[in-house]
Amino acid sequence: MVGGSADVGHGARVSTCPVDRPTVTLSCFGEVRDAMRAKDLRQALYDDGALVMADCLLDLHGSEHRDRRRLENRLFRRETFEDYETNLLPRAIAEAIDPMAVVGRGDLVQIGYRAVMHLTSLVAGIDVADGDADRLEHIVKVFSKGATAVHATGDRSDLFAEVGDALVEFDELFFQPSTARRQYALAGLANGTIPASEVSRDVLTTLLQNVDALDLPIEVIRREVAFYLQAGGHSTANALTHTLDELWSHGDADLLGRARLDPAILQRCVHEALRLHPASPVAWRRTLAPVEMRSGTVIAENTLVVLDIEAANRDESVWGAGSDRFDPNRDVPDGVHAWGLSFGAGPHACIGMELDGGVPADPGDSVHLHGTVALLASALLRAGAVPDPSEPPEIDPGTERLHYSRYPIVFEPLS
Ligand code: HEM
Known part of the structure; x- marks a missing residue:
């Protein structure tokens, strides 16, 4: 799906998709959740x-x-x-x-x-x-x-x-x-x-x-x-x-x-x-205006933003070491769902x-x-x-x- 890519910090990667649209991939839990809630990111998948x-x-x-x-x-x-x-x-x-x-x-x-x-x-x-x-x-x-x-x-x-x-x-x-x-x-x-x-x-x-x-x-x-x-x-x-x-x-x-x-x-x-x-291991969004992420990174308008749900759901800063392990008894941090972002978040959260x-x-x-x-x-x-x-x-x-x-x-x- 992507051509070359470069890090822009805090889990976001910029790359080029086959239609030559700049693409940013987000994989940190907090950023993926913010992106699902952001009003200037629209569905693109x-x-x-x-x-x-x-x-x-x-x-x-x-x-x-x-x-x-x-x-x-x-x-x-x-x-x-x-x-x-x-x-x-x-x-x-x-x-x-x-x-x-x-x-x-x-x-x-x-x-x-x-x-x-x-x-x-x-x-x-x-x-x-x-x-x-x-x-x-x-x-x-x-x-x-x-x-x-x-x-x-x-x-x-x-x-x-x-x-x-x-x-x-x-x-x-x-x-x-x-x-x-x-x-x-x-x-x-x-x-x-x-x-x-x-x-x-x-x-x-x-x-x-x-x-x-x-x-x-x-x-x-x-x-x-x-x-x-x-x-x-x-x-x-x-x-x-x-x-x-x-x-x-x-x-x-x-x-x-x-x-x-x-x-x-x-x-x-x-x-x-x-x-x-x-x-759906990824969600896709497109920026309707420049969007500033919590890391300070600004994603330019008309960028394809790939939300890597699978990676976010295994983010060690949220789930700890062993985040890849199947452990139904794990402690889930406050404010986070046990299923991570698998039902989405924000306006499109699963009905x-x-x-x-x-x-x-x-x-x-x-x-x-x-x-x-x-x-x-x-x-x-x-x-x-x-x-x-x-x-x-x-x-x-x-x-x-x-x-x-x-x-x-x-x-x-x-x-
Ligand atoms: C384990 C089962 C399911 C999973 C993991 C799941 C996951 C999701 C996810 C991740 C989204 C948001 C996608 C995005 O933001 O791009 C979504 C939206 C949606 N899901 Fe589910 N879903 C499940 C079951 C169902 C069922 C049973 C129904 C119908 C009865 C349903 C109906 C919908 C609808 C209508 C939306 C769109 C909501 C909106 O855009 O406002 N889903 N689902």
Whole structure:
């Protein structure tokens, strides 16, 4: 990605990217977090993924971002997640795991995708008929590849053609029917024939209700809904595989045993695995004006700023010596999240963070949300899942990111 580079102090490196735009890489925790919060740095990672990402929440800036985020935030209340964890997630998890447990083997990546897609299709507002889940999952994986086209290693034109076909199929099979149902419900709500309690609460309905206020073309609504599906699917599968891989490869038997019995311990393992293996190892921003960093370094306008989340999450000045080690019991400094910057920070901080990562209880709290990833991992361990000794996991060759494309497991009787 980069040509020559030079240090400008305190973890920032200046270099030149292939389009000859000056590039600065930040890798210190404090500077990466400041950059995520800075108002003069705008999203730049998805310029090559515009087919699926143009004008999506993650790609908006300033007041446009604030207005859309404010609307969509209303769908991400803690009471909603509590309801999901209690009522929906157990069924979603069982539907993802049970068919594989019955035959004695399965794949972690597939299980992670399938379980979370149950939730994200609900959040996004995409209705999935029985028998169409495989198709939707395939389409969403193509969208994910399209969004991160900047990291793709294969032929770009083949990738874009595949993404174009997936968008057409998504539109016909899922988006148009889901939209028609919601438009019908909203018309009924307006003329008093349908009560508010029968209108879905999801991203698609919210955007259709605000088409005029936000001046939203239908293609943007389609991309936004598609983005929700792929943002959740890929990151959850990534977090699940890395959590269990860390536990199986580096965790001790005692930790594994305790994690199997207590989802709160597993939740700490999820946060620690997220710190070490962010779904997106880098974020990219572009400066809209000169930006002064805490070190005093000034980054010139129109510079590409690479936020090295993976390096920041292992910054020894925050995590101490041994920051590379998987240690779910480590002390986390005040003001820092156990998952580091893996859910982002500032205006674009992940909207699905509590859905996937849960909310650890403070002393006296009555509710402890464990999060989708911990509950999925817990159900797998309790079902006797272990890595398949005959088939090692495979790293995805289609991207420079360290992602598992397959993680075969078998189910063994628990001793
Ligand atoms: C372990 C799971 C997940 C991880 C690690 C993760 C990570 C992230 C990160 C790092 C960002 C910010 C990117 C940036 O600043 O450039 C982000 C944004 C976002 N994520 Fe997640 N995510 C996860 C799960 C989810 C889920 C389940 C959903 C949907 C239900 C979701 C929806 C979003 C959305 C809509 C944004 C954009 C927010 C904005 O721009 O205001 N994520 N996520």
